[in-house]
Amino acid sequence: MFTLISFLASLACVIVGRIIGVGDTLNLLYSLAVLLPTIGVGIRRLHDTNRTGWWLLLGLIPIVGLIVLIIFMAQDGNSGENQYGADPKAA
Numbered sequence: 001m002f003t004l005i006s007f008l009a010s011l012a013c014v015i016v017g018r019i020i021g022v023g024d025t026l027n028l029l030y031s032l033a034v035l036l037p038t039i040g041v042g043i044r045r046l047h048d049t050n051r052t053g054w055w056l057l058l059g060l061i062p063i064v065g066l067i068v069l070i071i072f073m074a075q076d077g078n079s080g081e082n083q084y085g086a087d088p089k090a091a
Contacts, residue, residue, distance in 0.1 A: 002037070002038075002041045003041070006034055006038065009030060009034075010030060010031065013026045013027040013029075014026075014027045039056065042056050042073070043056060045073050046072060046073070047082075047084035047085070048077035048078070048084075048088065049072060049073075049075050049076075049077055049078060050078045050082045050083070055069070055072060056069070
């Protein structure tokens with residue numbers, strides 16, 4: 001949900017920025033504002049799949065790194081507790 005809402009907010013910033021004539025400056029400011037929360041969400045998602053947050057650095061490898069990260073983040077999280085804490089889906 002965070003990624004979806006962030007994408008929609010970014011899209012809105014691009015549209016509003018172009019309407020008021022500031023170009024992509026508004027979108028750049030928004031991107032800087034959500035940089036740390038985005039990294040945190042990515043690390044949290046990797047922890048849900050029982051991987052360390054350092055795997056997020058794979059995104060620095062062009063094309064292949066992003067594909068591997070998408071596969072990791074699309075996988076279902078581990079059921080039960082892992083070394084990073086309790087299962088967020090547990091009832």
